[in-house]
Amino acid sequence: MNTSKIGFIGGGNMASSLINGLCQSGHKPENIWVSDINANVLTTLNSSLNVNTLTDNIELLNNVDVVVLAVKPQVLKQVALTLASALSQKPILVISIAAGISQASLSHWLGESLAIVRCMPNTPALVLTGATALHANSNVTATQRDLAENIMRAVGIALWVEQESALDAVTALSGSGPAYFFLMMEAMENAALSFGLSHDIARLLIQQTALGAAKIALESEESPEQLRFRVTSPGGTTEQAIAAFQQGGFNELVGTALTAAK
Numbered sequence: 001m002n003t004s005k006i007g008f009i010g011g012g013n014m015a016s017s018l019i020n021g022l023c024q025s026g027h028k029p030e031n032i033w034v035s036d037i038n039a040n041v042l043t044t045l046n047s048s049l050n051v052n053t054l055t056d057n058i059e060l061l062n063n064v065d066v067v068v069l070a071v072k073p074q075v076l077k078q079v080a081l082t083l084a085s086a087l088s089q090k091p092i093l094v095i096s097i098a099a100g101i102s103q104a105s106l107s108h109w110l111g112e113s114l115a116i117v118r119c120m121p122n123t124p125a126l127v128l129t130g131a132t133a134l135h136a137n138s139n140v141t142a143t144q145r146d147l148a149e150n151i152m153r154a155v156g157i158a159l160w161v162e163q164e165s166a167l168d169a170v171t172a173l174s175g176s177g178p179a180y181f182f183l184m185m186e187a188m189e190n191a192a193l194s195f196g197l198s199h200d201i202a203r204l205l206i207q208q209t210a211l212g213a214a215k216i217a218l219e220s221e222e223s224p225e226q227l228r229f230r231v232t233s234p235g236g237t238t239e240q241a242i243a244a245f246q247q248g249g250f251n252e253l254v255g256t257a258l259t260a261a262k
């Protein structure tokens with residue numbers, strides 16, 4: 001993959017994370033091209049990561065083997081329609097990271113015979129700990145699947161889903177998921193402050209606890225439920241807290257929240 005020429009249309013938050021991850025994982029900056037309407041974005045990317053920058057999306061297509069569409073969903077249709085003619089001449093793999101834009105819409109705007117991968121990354125990509133789910137349309141070859149997966153793997157884990165509809169569930173789970181954990185951290189911090197702990201101590205303890213719990217869950221073969229039982233001694237303090245969560249309908253509330261996101 002290190003020799004593939006990768007283009008990004010839109011060089012904002014998510015594209016910058018991906019480009020940063022690609023550079024850190026050994027992809028040569030001279031093989032990365034970014035186009036954006038915002039000159040400041042391009043200047044920052046060029047000076048910090050030394051990648052090629054352009055203001056013309058069509059010219060970008062002439063330079064690359066794969067293009068990542070990384071503009072906001074609300075401008076994607078307009079951007080895609082302007083690319084269709086150039087892509088019919090040079091049918092490269094297109095990867096869309098836009099939330100909520102279907103394969104059918106992408107094919108309709110860009111070209112029905114085009115190889116398109118639709119994926120849903122999340123913001124921990126910024127710190128190379130992202131979680132991305134990908135879905136390929138029937139035009140995508142095995143080599144193109146590998147290329148798309150490797151690009152997303154540069155910033156974390158990457159998993160394929162067979163049904164496109166699963167991406168809506170993924171959006172509700174890992175796409176929006178970081179905010180759920182931040183909400184939990186916020187609520188724990190408020191409780192800790194009310195106990196008289198200092199802001200700095202409370203925040204650091206919560207952050208390290210979240211990191212530790214995630215590491216144990218990742219490294220263990222056991223389910224979250226089994227892990228919870230392990231740290232919940234009968235009659236102990238944790239049991240009191242878990243009982244309060246359950247009496248307050250915690251599990252049902254999480255289900256309702258994720259359903260709302262989906």
Ligand SMILES: NC(=O)c1ccc[n+]([C@@H]2O[C@H](COP(=O)([O-])OP(=O)(O)OC[C@H]3O[C@@H](n4cnc5c(N)ncnc54)[C@H](OP(=O)(O)O)[C@@H]3O)[C@@H](O)[C@H]2O)c1
Nearest residue numbers: 010011012013014036037038070071072073097098099121
């Ligand atoms: N951030 C996330 O957590 C997240 C998670 C999953 C998926 N995504 C998806 O990632 C995509 C990008 O999100 P983001 O947060 O990175 O957005 P962003 O920071 O706003 O970046 C988008 C960039 O595209 C530029 N742009 C707008 N119109 C353009 C055009 N016609 N040609 C080229 N560039 C153009 C924007 O410039 P202006 O600012 O001047 O308009 C901006 O610099 C979205 O589709 C989103 O659904 C994001």
